[in-house]
Amino acid sequence: MRIDIITCLPRLLESPFSDSILKRAQQKELVTVAIHDLREYTTHKHRTTDDYAFGGGAGMVMMIEPIDRCIEHLKSERNYDEIIYMSPDGDLLTQPIANELSLKKNLILLCGHYKGVDERVREHLITREISIGNYVLSGGELAAAVVADAVIRLLPGVLNDETSALTDSFQDGLVAPPVYTRPATYKGWKVPEVLLSGHEARISQWKHEKSLERTKKRRPGLLGEV
């Protein structure tokens, strides 16, 4: 899989991909993440990528030209399954959306800034809009990193058996059960006896019950009981 991220602040995206699981996924060549600096695609002498809004109003708007030139350049090199604009009013990211995107081959994530992008970008250049929640970030970069992380960890070979994405919250429509590690007793607070029993069937039954209990309490919507 390949993920191209278009941004006017490329440094913001350095660290999320330089550590741990996302770094290893790239080293193992399970994914290529390429960050593109929009400023490289301007024809402007000051390399600006934004301008005042027509009709007035506070805040700068990202111009269509550098975005179009960057996307055209990428599309001349390969076909893209989706060109996604990160936006607070896009479709809310969920596990099923992450699952769906993880099956694609090439994705572009476009990060917005300031008051957003010229509306013609949304009308003509992108195929989909994704939000990571109903709040406004300073830019789409952190949101793009969240989408990339949620997708990359699902790629075969990225996680090992112990950390398998199959046991994640939401993957079977339930949130994950509680987990414990040593010591078995800390300040008198005990780990549930069943987890120390070595009895596989009882342990899985317990985990399933706890998942259900927790889902009912925290995400009843997942059970259709909104």
Ligand code: ADE
């Ligand atoms: N850009 C700014 N806020 C955002 C959000 N909540 N989700 C995605 N992109 C954004």
